[in-house]
Amino acid sequence: MQTQFKILPGFYAAILCFSSFQVSANTSEAPSIKIDGSSTVFPVSEAVAEEFQNSKSGKVKVTVGISGTGGGFKKFCRGETDLQDASRPILSEEMVTCKSADVAYFEIPIAFDAMTIVVSPKNTWAKDITVDELKKIWEPAAQGKITKWNQIRAEWPDQELHLFGAGSDSGTFDYFTEAINGKSKASRSDYTASEDDNTLVQGITSDKNALGYLPFAYYELNKKKLKALEVNGGAKAPVKGNIFPSAKTVEDGSYFPLSRPIFIYVSAKSSEKAEVKEFVEYYLKHVGKLAKEVQYVPLPSKAYDLALKNFKAKKLGTAFGGHSEVGLKIEELLKREAKL
């Protein structure tokens, strides 16, 4: 037992050293802004939070969590967070929760996230794909039946089709299924799903027969490992023909229908705090540049100006009526917001 008593003072000394280090570091007495929600929007909010804190030399504290869009809304509608990162609009059941807790909010689109259809660089035959072909591959009826490349397009080889995609709990999944299959969450289930898009990249790159859909950022940063297919938006597309996914085609809306807006929701009560108001204004002024840095497509600057105007004019509520929508062009979104 004596040996323990010799070690114990050493242990306390270590704690003392560690805590004296903290005395000189930042403490959280300053006003704080709490952000939580989608892990998709997280990189953007993190970037803005970082820059904002630097500009205020640490006098305001900003924290960002990744409980997911669903978990985040739950906390948001309880008044626990100031800002909600959302990769989809607020849903009707969440609107009800917020209303019953007297939480009013601003809906602010901040960037576009596009989905790319990718194959392995070893895939030599596919260069483009139409929306109808995608539907043929991914609709629920295709389960177990569409298993070969030549069933999609006759010129393609008689090889097995290996599918990769988003997990069924994610906003990406919801959006893709709505855009391609016409109904949210309607999809075949015999594909490799993953929470972590990096693992999908991993799976697709080495498999000649792989086909998958990924967020644009993961394609952009892995151009050597993946090959993106041009998408033909079909009859409803604003621009006919095969469109290659790029920042430009997403911004001008020609890459259809696989791009979706991502949002932040700001609690009305929080927006009355000076630091939150300042943060939101900072967000809208700088996200155009910062979104590009994390491989999201920024909205045109008109959009940010309009959003700022709406925010200052206290235009509360959502433009989506409690559900997500497909193939929204930025101009349409702009017009919508103005109608609030």
Place this chain on the structure above:
Amino acid sequence: MTSLPTLLRLRIKKERRKNKIFLWTARVSLVFTLLVLLALVTDLFIRGADRISLDFLLSFPSRFADKAGIVSAWVGTLCVMIVTAFVSVPLGVCAGIYLEEYAKKNKITSIIEVAIANLAGVPSIIYGLMALGLFVYKFELGQSVQTAGLTLALLILPIIIVATREALRSIPLSVREAAAACGATKLQVIRHHLLPYSTGGILTGIIIALSRAIGETAPLVTIGALTYIAFLPHSPLSTEAPFVSAEWLKDPFTVLPIQVFNWVSRPQEEFHRNAAAAALILMVLTFSMNIFAIVLRARVRRKIKW
């Protein structure tokens, strides 16, 4: 007719061979396990060792991979582990002592034993969900270091209880009988005879339990651990009376495994390097936490002479 000595000799040869085979199987298994560990550590090393620098250890996270650091993460991990250790060790050891020394063979004891065995198998995220409903909302402890510490403490409690019980059980009855024969009360037997001998086993349990806790991600995210936080919790020492503060318990925080998980799911290759470096730091932290216990255990073990 083979004679008895020959049969015996054959038997002995057979047994010796079995012994040799077992020895070599064991050595191969051990080497295999160590190789796996080596492969893991080497992989992490190759990916991220060059990223480790004083800067990395003292910077806050950032969207720029080369500027990002882990100071909020490792400080958070340390704070949470202190709470976890302070809650789980006394609770677990006391529970183990009760069950092994005091408990009578009645219904309540059976219920407790089954409950503990069951809790060991509950997935960590369910502890997180329970803690969210109970600690964060009902008890209003907030999404803070204290909630995280409590949640992890409950998670690892079964391991400590089981290890304590087994450590106490392994002490021969003769020690207890001898102490009782000298007129010692139950408490005295435990304090002066059983605990010193079982310290080694209890420490093993604590090592394994705390190592498990330090690597947990899912339950902490559920109770509200952050992923981006650019400031540290309050210091436990303060400049005014009473010179010790408990503010840090109520502060928001993040931990290293969450940081690793967040960075590894980013598309940028540089963040993967950061993740590997952070994982290495986490292992170093865990090892240094374990070293106290390991050294203690070795010293205590040397004294046992039976």
Place this chain on the structure above:
Amino acid sequence: MKQNSNTVDLESSSPLLSNQRALNSHLRMPLRKKRLRIFEKFIELGLFFAAFCSVLVTIGIFWILFSEAIPFFQHVAIWDFFTGTEWAPLFSEPKYGILPLLCGTFISTFMAMVIALPMGSVIAIYLSEYAHEKIRESVKPILELLSAVPSVVFGYFALLLVTPLLQKIFPNLPSFSALSAGLVMGIMIVPYVTSLSEDALRAVPMHLREASFAMGATRFQTAIKVVFPAAFSGITASFVLAISRAIGETMVVAIAGGMQPKFTLDPFEPAQTVTAYIVQVSLGDLPHGSLGYQTIFVAGSTLLLITLFFNILGHRLRKKYKEQDA
């Protein structure tokens, strides 16, 4: 010597109790004893509460799971839930059969145990019966370091290193499989088995071994026939902890097993366990409170009930075995 008619005066001669005597030397014997007894009772109560905490935690967990799971069964028939072979609760045509998730949990736990239990026990026996003290003292901390690796790292290790390696042996192995996840989980759990078993084996008194050697037994025979059975309680405890750990493991399977629930026991296919599913949904984009969200509580409750059943069974069996033994 003070002699009281109803107490024997051991206290003045016993060094063990002399501290008690020092503290209470101003009191008379019966009062001293009474105080001691009250103090001890108090301590016993305190220890009891510590143990009872586990029951409170269990109740807490049951409460949280069942309160969200019960409303679920107003929408879905219990029979369909327990016998359905498709788990697709978040698709537009939801299917609520829990069997695929249970298969996933079973196959990954089974694979992990096939690795961890034998290897762990063999290494433990080697360390306690064969190895030189220096080897033992250095290897044990290193193995415990293995348990210090966060499960997230193991998950990526399985995905990025183990799966490609396995694909060289089994070319048809998909990039996510229960085999890869199960094997890595097994390695991750080896320290649990080894450390606790080795402690139990070490605690077996030397004289048992010496008696066995004196009879001419080899180390192997001694280890298997004498020491192992003597340490049985500790070894089974470590086994139970290991199995529980495997059942409750989340990250490794979530990352390396793929998120495809399949009604199959084939380890060469991707699988999803109950725990991986719970993590997927609770950290995802589903609105909390929706039917899809409730499915995680239902899945969790099912897992809890199954482990409870096995634990009660195990407890009853152990009691019977102990009674027969005694």
